[in-house]
Amino acid sequence: MIPFNKPFLTGKETLYIEDAVKSGKISGNGIFTQKCHSFFEDKYQFKKVLLTTSCTDALEMAAILANIEAGDEVIIPSYTFVSTALAFVRQGAKIIFADSYPDNPNMDATLIESLITSKTKAIVVVHYAGIACDMEKIMKIADLHKLVVIEDAAQAIDSFYTFSDGTKKALGSIGHLGAFSFHETKNIISGEGGMLTINDEKYIDRAEIIWEKGTNRSQFFRGEINKYGWVDTGSSFLPSEIISAFLWAQLENLDKIQQKRLTIWNQYFEHLKDIPFIHTPQIPDFATNNAHMFYVIFESVEKRSQMIQYLKDNEVLSVFHYLSLHKSDYYKDKHDGRNLQNSDNFENTLLRLPLYYDLSESEIDKVISLIKNFNK
Template sequence: MIRFNVPPFTGKEMDYIRQAVENQKICGDGEFTRKCSEWIEERTGTRKCLLTTSCTHATELAALLARIQPGDEVIMPSYTFVSTADAFVLRGAVPVFVDIRPDTMNIDETLIEAAVTEKTKAVVPVHYAGVGCEMDTIMDIAARHHLYVIEDAAQGIMASYKGKPLGAIGDFGCFSFHETKNYSMGEGGALLIQHEKDIEDAEIFREKGTDRSKYYRGQVDKYRWQNYGSSYLPSELNAAYLYAQLEMADAINEERLNLWNQYWRELEPLAEAGRIELPFIPDYCVQNGHMFYIKNADLEERAALIDFLKENDILAVFHYIPLHSAPAGLKYGRFHGEDRYTTRESERLLRLPMYYGLKEDQVSFIAGKVKEFYGF
């Protein structure tokens, strides 16, 4: 069976985990956490990076820093993972879903402003498949309406929009290092902070509401409870695993892009014949090979293709069920405007196997079976 995903592994992970154990520092904010954070800061240009226990928790931290309050509204796409909305629902806010663009599967930037009300506090663009949203338009809307921009860049590390790294454009950016992502620590994430004024509060919220980070830097003689907060620090063991991959980030990125381009070349004739659609990458975006998907004619055709591939030992999967149609989405959020594309496109999209270590002959086999399904 060709699996849909295999967690990345470079070979140094176990050595670094052993080193963390030998350092006798396996809780948060040790040597490997520092190395990972500095790497992200250097590669993205963000003012501060804080590793977290998940991208979900990074988004929760962003909601705290944006002072989201009960009754506030937060604009986002419905075609996203539940964590995008959860972080704000936990603060008592209302997710306001708007439709997506059918080409990139990202939030339709032309529909955002009409969804703004006096209660709107933030916009959350989700960079689907590592392809950037139309951030110039989004940032302009946010500036004119005094809104926070919190980038859900869970899939966006090593990708960019007009030369700007995803996650480092808005007020806050959130990365994921889940096992399904390009670089992994099993479970983990990172919060990218753009403004100096937010850093101290972020450290306090992340450290159970204390100024412990200042204590470790020698800035205070003891740490105290300063505010509300929680424990968002990942273990050094997780950070050690991640750092082995960040050291090889360029090589991993290159391999994934090569696999992505191979899929495209081998399936392009099928797309030209009008049997499937392939991903669209705007000229101003640089993607990261996070995902290769195709679009089928409809839900029934997709289900049949999934079954056919499974019969041929290939695991392909669909993605999100739009949040506005889920029980919690109906309870906590609302959809602004017309759902022209969100549901329709979500029912057509099929993700093919993509991971570091996937072989070229496996990609050819998968593409060949897709073409066989269509009698091509």
């Protein structure tokens, strides 16, 4: 059976975990956490990053930092993972769901202004499959209406957006705040894991406090204050050094991992792009492809179901993705009733194919050949 995903070890993960134990410190914010922080800040020009136990936790930090309170409205795509909305719901936000483009699961930027009211406080964009949303347009709207922009970059490591003046910026470095995931299904993994990126400096001091259970412990350990105590809200958002050590081994191999994934992605694309009964992903000119995911779109939910079963019968696991959040049991009665057709379409027609580091040439060939012969 070819699985949909298989976690990849670079080889040094457990060695670094042993190093962490030998260092005498495996609780959060130790040597490996700091190595990971520096790596990300240097490579992608984030002003400040903080590792978290999950992308959900990074989004919760963003919601707290954006001062989301009961009754505030937050604009979020409906075609996304539960956590994108849940983190803001926990702060009391009302979610205003935005639809996707017809031909791209990302939030349709041309619709955003029509959703803004006097209660709107933030826009959360999701870079689906690591492909950038239209950040120039979105940041202009946010500036005009004084809204906080949070990038849910869970899938978007090592992906970029190019502005109309030619400036190229890493996803997660453009909005005021960003959130990444290192869940085992992502390009770079630590089982569960995440990261908050902070690009507006005014959030940095408070973020460190919220990260450490509402205490000013980080300042204390830098010698800036004499004792530390409870000064704000927060949670235990920081991961164990065991997780950070594992992640560090992955980061050392980021370029190699990305190269391999891109090769696989391009093979899928070249062989599947001209098949009449499926649509392959479109990469806008302003976006790069980080090879997080290879998906195809079918004409109907029935065709997709047939393909899932057909591939499964031939020992290949393919999987659909999100259910529209505006129709979820939890939110359907709170949603304002607008029809979000494109989100629903992706719910019914998008299929993800196996894509992981150790996927072999012959396995890729098998998947491609099965799909080509689907109608025979």
